[in-house]
Amino acid sequence: MIQPILNLIFGITVLIILTIFLFPKYGLYAMYKKSKISKQKIYVEDSLKFLYESEYEKLSITLNQLSGYLKVKGESFKNILHRLEEMNLAEITDDNIKLTKQGSEYALRIIRTHRIWEKYLAEETSIRESEWHSEAEEKEHSLTESEVEEINKKIGNPLYDPHGDPIPTKTGELPPFIGLSFYVFAEGETVRIIHIEDQPKEIYKKIIEQNISVGAVINILKIGKDSVEIELNGKKIRLTSELIKNITLEKIKTEVYFPAGAIPLSDLEKGKNAVVLSILKSCRGQQRRRLLDFGIVPGSKISTEIESLGNDPRGYKVRGAIVALRNNTAKQILVEKV
Incomplete structure (x- = not known):
């Protein structure tokens, strides 16, 4: 009696093992x-x-x-x-x-998916800017064409990704690369950043840590052999040669001036009052909408009220409420002391 039961158990076990390994689709x-x-x-x-x-x-x-x-x-x-x-x-x-022609068309579909997803991450999520590229590198292989078009429609059919790279059209058209390097311009000229190369990742991270973003208007103060000094939002920044070769510019006709006392909100001392001048273009998506919801808009009065241990985050009073902001967020808000 015992032997048949053992045979049955053995048979069921073998069947289960075979199912686990050979089951169609999910084995x-x-x-x-x-x-x-x-x-x-x-x-x-x-x-x-x-x-x-x-x-x-x-x-x-x-x-x-x-x-x-x-x-x-x-x-x-x-x-x-x-x-x-x-x-x-x-x-x-x-x-x-x-x-081949077929290969180029396929490649453009992958590039389109990658750049649309990066734009989506920039506009609709709070994922760090330094992580957009690696996230898109994975997603570009799994999104279907219909999913890509749905996302593209949701974010307003953009022409460029957040780094300034053109997004190929659905029919596979891609504008020619435009833009100039720093060394084409003279000291004293005002230019706009139209593209920032996001590779290598280490170089890109150094650029965005300076709050430099696509669309930012800068004044070229000094051009040296191995570095360039610029003024961005009233702040002087020195860029080394490894950074400037990853930034592309265009000339603009109108100069942009910032008050001499303009500072990032993160530099506003405790107990001091200021007026918001602008939120930098590098602040995007959910992070930007959060600041706007708090009432942090040009013209708003703001003051530093609370400093935590380590001074990050800090508490700011705006429109009668206390708002906690990390320094990396407060750096993207330009204010003038009053």
């Missing part, structure tokens, strides 16, 4: 295959994006360069190349690789 083997296909899809799409952006800048790419970019070698890299050729997305000649 471990199916999930493994899906993961493998998904990873290959990511490598193909990353290849297309890299090739398109290189060709956009009129650069020729070798197989070695593509391998280095993907961080893939050997048989795995050969499989990626085979897939690109098999799908008619790229042509390989000797040691060079370039996109």
Whole structure:
């Protein structure tokens, strides 16, 4: 009597194990295959994006360069190349690789998804600016075309992403790159920032830590061999050569002046009063809407009332209420003492 029961238990156990491994769509083997296909899809799409952006800048790419970019070698890299050729997305000649027409169209769809998602993060979330790119790098591979169009409509069909890069149209049109470097301009000129390159990440982080953002108007004070001194919102900033090569400018006709006493709110001492002049363009999305909801708008009276241990956050009185703001937020509010 015991043996049949043991056989039944053994049979059920084997059945359960086989189901776990071989169940269609959701079994471990199916999930493994899906993961493998998904990873290959990511490598193909990353290849297309890299090739398109290189060709956009009129650069020729070798197989070695593509391998280095993907961080893939050997048989795995050969499989990626085979897939690109098999799908008619790229042509390989000797040691060079370039996109086909079909490959360019596919690449533009990925770039469009990436830039629309970055714009969405900037306008609709409180995710840190330094994390937009890495978040979009993941999302660009999973969003469907209909999801992308729904998001694009929600954020008002923008023409540019938050870094100033043009967003390809649904039909695959992309405006030519425009903009000038610092060294085209003379000392004393007033210019507008129209693009900030978000790679390498470390350089981008150093730029945004200075509250420098796309759309900001700056005065060029001094141009040196290895650095440039600028004035932004009444504050002097020195930019090293590694930073200035990642910033693109355009000339504007009208100079923008700020009162001599203009300071970031974070510099307003306890017990002092001020008037809000502006909220910097680098303050976007939910963070900006939160400040507006508090009544922090140009012309509002504001004072520093409370300093916490470590002086961050601080309590500010505006329109009869006390509002707690972190210093990195208060830095983006320009005020004038009264």
